[in-house]
Amino acid sequence: MNNWTKILGNHSIKMGADLRFARNLRVPSDSDRTGILSFGNGPTSNGTTGGLGFATFMLGDVTNFTRFVSESTDAREFQQRFFFYGQDTWRATPKLTVNLGLRYEIYNPESVNGAQLGSLMQMNNDVSTDGYMRVAGVGNISRNMNWSRAPNAWNPRVGVAYQVTPKTVIRGGYGRSFDIGIFGSIYGHVVTQNLPVLANQTATASGGPTSFAWNLVNGPPPCNAATACIPDVPSNGLLPNPGFAVNVKTRPNSLRLPTIDAWNASLQQSLTNTLSLTIAYVGNKGTHTLGDSSGNTTNPNEAGIFLPSQFSITGQPLHFKPTQLQVAPNSLGIDTDGGVSNTTLLRRFYGGSLTACRDGNYPYINGSIAPPAGLPAGSCGWTNDMTYYGNDLDTHFNALQVTLTKQFSRGLSFTANYAWQQGINIATAYSTWNRAATRGRDSNIRTNELIGYGLYELPFGHGKPFASNVSGWENQIIGGWQLSPIVTWSSGLPATLQYSGCSLTSGPGPCYPNGKGSTLKTNLGSFDPVHHNRFFYHGATTPLVQAVNGALVYQSFSGFSGTALDQIGTAGRNNIWGPSFFNTDLALQKNFPIWETVVGQFRMDAYNVFNIINPGFGGGAATTPIDSGDQFITGMAPGSNPRLLQFSLRVNF
Helix, strand or coil: CEEEEEEECCEEEEEEEEEEEEEEECCCCCCCCCCEEECCCHHHCCCCCCCCHHHHHHHCEECEEEEEEECCCCCEEEEEEEEEEEEEEEECCCCEEEEEEEEEEEECCCEECCCCCCEEEECCCCCCCCCEEEECCCCCCCCCCCCCCCCCCEEEEEEEEEEEECCEEEEEEEEEEECCCCCCCCCCCCHHHCCCCEEEEEEECCCCCCCCCEECCCCCCCCCCCCCCCCCCCCCCEEECCCCCEECEEECCCCCCCEEEEEEEEEEEECCCCEEEEEEEEEEEEEEECEHHHECCECCCCECCEECHHHCCCCCCEEECCHHHCCCCCCCCECCCCEECCHHHHEHHHHCECCHHHCCCCHHHHCCCCCCCCCCCCECCCCCCCEECCCCEEEEEEEEEEEEEEEEECCEEEEEEEEEEEEEEECCCCCCCCHHHHEEECCCCCCEEEEEEEEEECCECCCCCECCCCCHHHHHHHCCEEEEEEEEEECCCEEECCCHHHHHCCCCCCCCCECCHHHCCCCCCCEECCCCEEEEECCCCCCCEEEECCEEEECEECCEECCCCCCCCCCCECCEECCCEEEEEEEEEEEEEEECCEEEEEEEEEECCCCCCCECCCCCCECCCCCCCCEEECCECCCCCCCEEEEEEEEEC
């Protein structure tokens, strides 16, 4: 990397280049290689209620099984990234400064270190795919899986500063930035942790509520070519995705870069020689970014509430309908109106057909594996989730920020920041079907936040207002002390209010009641030393929705009610707010000279000095259903800990 600067009159021109070469090797065990077994209530239930997971375990009926299986532990990725920029800072007039810049970024698709050591399935949106895994180094598939680099990666910058008066400055700016995403969306582990290198084998009960994946007597299904868990690669390098056996990873082609467009405008006013006030508006728009709480993937094969006819195994539209409401279901569990409780049938690529699923190499076509009962010829029959590194969600952020700053004088400096802010983003789950339903407040952003920090030199000792004439040994005791506090106050984090009847109404969709979060009255109670919790709000003691004699029966509570069948509640995601947050950290330190350039320092840091235990509620987590009685808070907020004292001695030389 290098940078060059040239001064031309009132222009300061900078140019630079940054050439990066990335290497990655990761051998994962996210799903334990010996296998993770789950035993649900379903196999020992009556199909609608009851059942016990332990009883299912005693019968040996595994309802869900997952494990990682590797063919290689030396599959590596390589990527070249090139960056170039030019910038001009122009002092147009003594009062006006303009900054213009442009940056161009090149992210080449990564390549692997050998044939069959990586693959990718191309998917450019939630449904657009041919279903083929492109295997590196086989047939006409190159070692970069024939991927294309991200196009039009231009980053403009513009900034303006204008001095209205000697004490008043106006600033504004706009800029665009790209990012490499997170954990594989542009580079890193996705291609080498895919077939045929790595299989994320999953076996799930897919035959309805009382079904199971396999029994312990027989053991898990093997992971080999015979089961299509790690299938043989065709000579053309186009491997039909065996989505009925494994979870595969997929990406857009060309690479899609997360993008942030950010802008701001501020007014800075000098109040005194050492005190200034800044008022600013800050905003940004994220495009092709992550989901809420750093979700970097979506699942195009997730079940929907409504399934269009082109994805249905019967050719008719299907919709979710719980067993308790079905009238005359057929042998596949589909009611006369297309209602189905088995959510496997509501996946896009179970009944849907793709080019790869009609290929002669596909196990359901060549007869090497028998398709499930009722699956039409040419249908994919994918029962596993898909991991789509799409970088295709959006974010919005707007904030009013006020900053009061005092420069260091007379032993004191401080900064106080207040922000009113709003962040909006999209959760990953169910976003492939209905983004509006998963759009909501950012789980990690508090609406109001006040942060103050500073430095105060205690006024004792040589050169200070008090006790300036003390002896040297006395000055070593009372002089040179500094106090540095950090005070934080903020409003609560958002949380998603749910209700217990979602399994009867919205099924695989988001679980929100009808109503508005603002109608729920919250009141943080005192700490209960017996139950170790704090009361937060009253909830209903009976369900908002129940199935009685084949019909849904409703009740309302505090302005909330359950939804109609196949509807998503109006309360939305992150619809209520948790309690506020307060914390104070304090540092006390003393510097004392030892000899010439050698200085000793004693320091005490007190984290959460007042030992205030902030209750945890929100941060995007789903709350206890509103119809499950009173809500109590039992944990601490993110970033909150009991008081911690730390003492240290150091020597600087």
